[in-house]
Structures are given as C-alpha cells and as structure tokens.
Amino acid sequence: GNSVTQMEGPVTLSEEAFLTINCTYTATGYPSLFWYVQYPGEGLQLLLKATKADDKGSNKGFEATYRKETTSFHLEKGSVQVSDSAVYFCALSDAGTQGGSEKLVFGKGTKLTVNP
Amino acid sequence: SQTIHQWPATLVQPVGSPLSLECTVEGTSNPNLYWYRQAAGRGLQLLFYSVGIGQISSEVPQNLSASRPQDRQFILSSKKLLLSDSGFYLCAWSPSPGLASTDTQYFGPGTRLTVL
Numbered sequence: 145g146n147s148v149t150q151m152e153g154p155v156t157l158s159e160e161a162f163l164t165i166n167c168t169y170t171a172t173g174y175p176s177l178f179w180y181v182q183y184p185g186e187g188l189q190l191l192l193k194a195t196k197a198d199d200k201g202s203n204k205g206f207e208a209t210y211r212k213e214t215t216s217f218h219l220e221k222g223s224v225q226v227s228d229s230a231v232y233f234c235a236l237s238d239a240g241t242q243g244g245s246e247k248l249v250f251g252k253g254t255k256l257t258v259n260p
Numbered sequence: 261s262q263t264i265h266q267w268p269a270t271l272v273q274p275v276g277s278p279l280s281l282e283c284t285v286e287g288t289s290n291p292n293l294y295w296y297r298q299a300a301g302r303g304l305q306l307l308f309y310s311v312g313i314g315q316i317s318s319e320v321p322q323n324l325s326a327s328r329p330q331d332r333q334f335i336l337s338s339k340k341l342l343l344s345d346s347g348f349y350l351c352a353w354s355p356s357p358g359l360a361s362t363d364t365q366y367f368g369p370g371t372r373l374t375v376l
Binding site for chain 2 (some may be wrong): 175176178180186187188189190193195233237244246247248250251252253
C-alpha cells in the first residue's frame with residue numbers, strides 16, 4: 145500500500161539556519177503530496193501542497209518540490225525562525241475506494257525546535 | 261469561509277466510562293469527514309471517515325465508534341474507555357466530490373483525552 149517515510153527528529157536548529165526535512169513516498173498512481181504543520185497544542189494546518197510531478201509548493205518561506213524520479217517531497221526553508229518550532233508532517237493523498245473519499249497517508253512527523 | 265469546531269478541548273475520563281466527542285463544520289455542504297487519533301510521540305492514525313449522513317467507514321477495529329447524524333456533524337463515541345484510548349483526537353473535513361481539491365483536508369483544533 146501507499147506509505148510515507150520522513151526523517152525522524154527531533155531537529156534542533158539555530159535561528160536563521162537552513163532547514164531540510166526529508167520525505168519520501170511509495171504510491172501507485174499519481175498522488176498529491178502535502179506538508180502539514182502542527183504547533184504545540186493545536187490541530188494540523190496545511191502548509192503547502194503539490195499535485196503533480198515537478199510542481200513546487202510554497203508558503204511562509206517553506207518550499208517543497210514533487211520529485212517523481214526520486215519519489216521525494218523534501219521540505220526546505222532558507223532561514224528558520226523561532227516561530228517555526230512545530231511538528232511537520234508529510235502526507236500523500238490515497239484515493240478512497242468508497243464514494244469519493246480521499247484519505248491521507250501521513251508520515252510520523254518531525255519535531256523542529258528553533259533556538260534564538 | 262469554512263470553519264471546523266471540536267469540543268471539548270480537553271477531557272479527563274476514568275477507565276470504563278463512556279465518551280462522546282463532537283465535531284461540526286460550517287460554511288460547506290456534504291463534506292467528507294474524518295476522525296484521527298494522535299498518540300503521544302506517534303503519527304496520525306485514521307480511525308473513521310464519512311462521505312455522507314449515516315455513512316461511516318472504520319479503518320481500525322477498536323472499542324470506538326463514529327456517527328454522522330447531520331450533514332456537518334461527526335461524533336466519536338465509546339461505551340467503555342480503555343487506558344490506550346488516551347491521545348489527541350483530530351477531526352478533519354475535505355470538500356465533497358465534484359468540487360476542486362477534494363484531496364486536501366482541513367483540521368480542527370483537536371481534543372486532548374486522558375483516560376485514568
């Protein structure tokens with residue numbers, strides 16, 4: 145079945161450092177790919193998405209490119225801030241078998257801590 | 261715009277007691293609805309999803325159940341809680357089939373459940 149593997153944290157960086165969180169996937173067909181972010185004590189927020197190969201999703205300085213040849217969707221940010229401290233989840237869409245529900249398959253999450 | 265609500269925000273329950281968590285969505289019709297559980301230090305586990313009133317699909321056999329009595333209301337229940345039911349419960353919605361971006365899910369703020 146479809147699956148997502150992302151680097152396990154925790155990741156600790158200093159402010160203004162470069163961030164990469166690796167994500168690779170296994171899927172049949174052409175799923176959409178997502179990064180969600182979860183701030184402490186909150187639900188998940190969609191950070192960015194890409195729907196086809198070579199698409200680049202971007203938001204709030206974060207970027208990820210849908211690489212079909214390497215089945216990857218790595219998250220990057222050039223200069224992190226303390227406010228970026230959160231747990232980041234990579235996910236792919238997994239078309240449901242019943243009535244059009246599209247389920248998401250999530251990675252286990254990577255906790256990022258940014259120190260001032 | 262669409263919003264999703266969950267309550268209660270936190271809940272402490274004794275083992276063997278019943279459970280009812282509620283999720284409602286505003287600003288959209290016929291959404292797909294989802295219940296996830298996030299155990300401490302682990303990723304997200306899809307518990308149930310629903311594509312319409314009274315239509316529930318279970319992903320994981322357990323002592324939990326879900327119901328959808330109204331189009332935009334999704335309830336997670338248990339008759340007798342176990343210690344292992346502790347976790348962070350997240351409700352999510354996605355647009356109904358026929359609309360764009362049905363694969364993107366939007367999450368509520370979550371309910372922190374502690375079973376003692």
